[in-house]
Amino acid sequence: MKHSMAKKSNEARVKISPAKGRPMLNWVGKRPLKVVPALPAQHVETFDPSRDLGKKKPSDIWQNWPDGYPKGGLLFHGDNKEVLAHLLANGFRGKVNLIYIDPPFDSGADYVRKVELRGVKGTVKIEGEAYTLGEQIQYTDIWANDNYLQFMYERLMLLKELLSENGSIFLHCDYRKAHYLKVVMDEVFGSSFFRANIVWRSMTSSGFKGKKSLGKSHADLLYYSQNERFTYTPMWSPYDEEYLKRFDKKDPDGRRFKDEKIGSATSKETIEKLKAENKIYVTSKGTYRIKHYLEEAPGILIDDVWIDIRGENSQSLDLTGYPTQKPTDLLTRVIEMFSNYGDTVLDCFLGSGTTAAVAQKLSRHWIGCDINTGAIQTTSKRLQTIIAEQIKEGKKPKQKKLEGMEIDGENSPEPAQLGFTVWRVNDYDLQIQHNEAVNLACEYIGVERTRGDAFFDGTHGKKLAKIIPFNHPLTPLDLEELKKELDARPDEDRDITLVSLGMELAAQKWLDDWNRHRKGGAPNRIEVIELRTDPKYAGFIKHDPATAKVSIKLSNDRIKVEIKDFISPTIIKRLEMEQHVFKAKIKDWRSMVDCVMIDTAYDGKIFNVVLSDVPEKKTDFVSGGYSFPAPNGKTTIAVKIIDMLGEELLLTKEI
Ligand SMILES: C[S@@+](CC[C@H](N)C(=O)[O-])C[C@H]1O[C@@H](n2cnc3c(N)ncnc32)[C@H](O)[C@@H]1O
Incomplete structure (x- = not known):
């Protein structure tokens, strides 16, 4: 004991840097975002049925909109x-x-969507089998702790730059990450701008309730503002039945009220004034009490506990x-x-665009x-459905007039826009979902998927494996990303397999240099499997696109489009796999088609949705036949058919 005490007093003091003044979360590979390349965006689709996008509203609600974008969603x-980097760079x-x-x-x-063909079950015969196409991965949610936090940190930093002076941000999360994200948001937005942790208890989250421990039935909305001043309109929710019972008295004119004791310090003048306003209730014993009318009671002020909003159930999910x-x-509550x-x-x-x-x-x-x-x-x-409805019914949004709002017409504002444009910040030319491609590639090449690693997709023998998204060939930029990742994992000594569709020449040079420095057995050598040229794997990328028989004709100044047939080899293949149907034959092609869109003056680049056929119910089919007035002069008609797996087929005809 004596010995250790003596030792302690002789210990050298270590220096610890002063704390920054706020707690900060640290994780392996934490790196601030200093510069992000801003890629251009490619305009791919326009939906503007009322030709409204370019127009300025009289109240000039577009004054903050950067010039480079069409005025619409x-x-x-x-x-x-x-x-986000693109938006920052463009105004x-x-x-x-x-x-x-x-x-x-x-x-x-993995979040999956159950994909089914259209039509009432049983009406579409596929050689007597059911017609589900199985599940399609929508996105993958598998992370190592550190990667997840780095991912969110980067997005939050970019979002802060986009937020206006009076703006607010809401981050929807739950018990799994809420407490980490709170600290990350404190760092990015400043803890003094933390406004609330809204607890949303969705009434249908019984799935979380366990018998062995406390059920988890709420989500957290972390709410920060950009500044001291921020946009906020208080709202009230209706009183519950129990509370309403207190308004148990009625005036002769029928107005319900409850009565309360008048404070002993209330002056005579005030009482006289209340009397004149008919706000005094006289009891049978002759005592004065104050009246509170139900019609003047606003309701319960909404605070940070929300229990009156239902979660989505499987029926509404059908939407x-x-x-x-x-x-x-x-979302209505947050936005209002x-x-x-x-x-x-x-x-x-x-x-889903909520x-x-x-x-x-x-x-x-x-x-x-x-x-x-x-x-x-x-x-x-x-x-498209919402806007079409707004146009058709001239529907006004349900919202009371807010103070300082300049609105044309009556008391509710017009829709802020009646159209939108779709952009791609990446060229997805291979029409299969990346997640699915990763799964297929893993299966084909023998990559074992790893759960819990956001960068590498799995292991390939003893090597770490990463599938480069199939929307682009391997570039030095991908390799720099990989290098950054390896720098953040100094203890990683495995070699790497990269799987890509193709490779840029510059990437080959980068790789040669990298591997040359690792000749003596240094770790992290990189091997690339190039699917497009590798004879062993070339069969993998064979992708049969969908085909269709479509007639596009001009007669009597009208254009008639008729879809006569549609075949998706991918859907057929999937049916064979999922349902074990040999050579599946689908009797009605419309069961494979999700929606049809037509552009009457296609310029080869941007698809203008002039006509869209999106059946509302899953049991309904697209019509397949369309007729509309012919535009003046020569034009290119483009028909886009999107199938139930999300593959797009574009057919054009000049007339
Ligand atoms: C929880 S869901 C959002 C659901 C949405 N609130 C709704 O009401 O439908 C998360 C979404 O984030 C998307 N996502 C994941 N990582 C992303 C990324 N790096 N960039 C853009 N979107 C991403 C996923 O594809 C998924 O659609």
């Missing part, structure tokens, strides 16, 4: 890191008033079929309370982004 397909810095994000939860799950879809009521008419709302983990859909209904501008083709298609269909 913006839907981006790509990784949000790149999309949106400080222009977004409200951000809501619902990122993957670090739940360790989009997208896993993890959030209820529109939840924390933004104003004409503001810009952004969601860069858009999923945020965009609600923003559209509430007359806000919106920007959405998702990495998954299925999410973009689901959102696009959803917004």
Whole structure:
């Protein structure tokens, strides 16, 4: 004992750097985001049925909109890191008033969508078999702790730059990551701008309730503002039945009220004034009490515990079929309370497009982004339906007039836009989902998937394996990313297999240099399997595109489009795999088609949706026959057919 005491007093003092003044979370490989390359975006689709996108509104609700973009909703397909950088580089810095994000939860799950053919079960005969196409992975949510935090840290830093002076951000998460993300947000937004941790108890989350421990039935919405001043409109929810019973008395004119004791310090004058206003109730004993009318009671002020909004159930999910879809009521509350008419709302983990859909209904501008083709298609269909309805019914959004709002017409604002454009911040030319491609590639090449690693997809023998997205050949940029990742994992000594479709010449040179330095047995040698040229694997990328028989004719100044047949070899192959049907034959081609869109003056680049046929119910079919007035002069008619797996087929004809 004596010995150790003596030793302690002789110990040298170590220096510890002063704390930065706020707690900060650390993780392996934490690196700030200093510069992000801003890629250009490719405009791929326009939906503008009322030819409204270019127009300025009289109240000039577009004054904050950068010139380079059409005035309408913006839907981006790509990784949000790149999309947010693109927005920052193109005029949106400080222009977004409200951000809501619902990122993957670090739940360790693959989110799948059950894909089915259209039609009432049993009416579409596929050689007597059922007609489900099995599950399609929408996105993967498998992370190592550190990777997840780095991923979110980078997105949050970019989002802060986009947020306006009076703006707010809501991060939807749950018990799995809420407490880490709170600290990360404290660092990025400043802990003094933390406004609330909203607890949303969705009433249908009984799935979380376990008998062995406490059930988990709430989600957390972490809410920060950009500044001291921020947009906020208080709202009230209706009183419950129990409370309403207190309004048990009625005036002769029928108005219900409850009565309360008058404070002993109330002056005579005040009582006289209340009397004159008919606000005094005289009891049978002759005592005065004050009246509170039900019609003047606003309701219960909404605070940070929300228990009155239901989660999505499987029936409402049918609307989009997208896993993890959030209820529109939840987004309605966030958007109504924390933004104003004409503001810009952004969601860069858009999923089925709930945020965009609600923003559209509430007359806000919106920007959405998702990495998954299925999410973009689901959102696009959803917004097309909403806008078509707004045009058809001249429907006014349900919203009371807010103070300081300049609105034309009556008391509710016009929709902020009646159209949107779709952009790609990456060229996805191979029409298969990346996630699915990764799965297929892993199976084909023998890569063992690893759960819990956000960078590497798995292991290939003793090597770490990564599948480069099939939308581009391997480039030095991919290799630099890999190098960065390896730098952040100094103890990693395994070699690497990269799988790509093709490879840029510059990448080969980069690799040669890298491997040359590792000749003496140094770790992390990189081998590339190039699917396009590798004779062993070349069969993998054989992808039979869908085909269709479509007649496009001009007669009596009208154009007639008739789809006579549609075949998707991928769907057939899938049916064979899933249902073990040999040579599946589908009697009605329409069961394979999700929607049809037509552009009457296609320029070869941007698809203008002039006509869209999106059946609302899964049991309904597209019509297949369309007729519309012919535009003047020569034009190119383009017909886009999207099948139930999300593959797109584009057919054009000049007439
Ligand atoms: C929980 S879901 C969002 C659901 C959405 N709130 C709704 O109501 O449908 C998360 C979404 O984030 C998308 N996502 C994941 N990583 C992404 C990334 N790096 N860039 C863009 N989107 C991403 C996924 O594809 C998925 O659609």
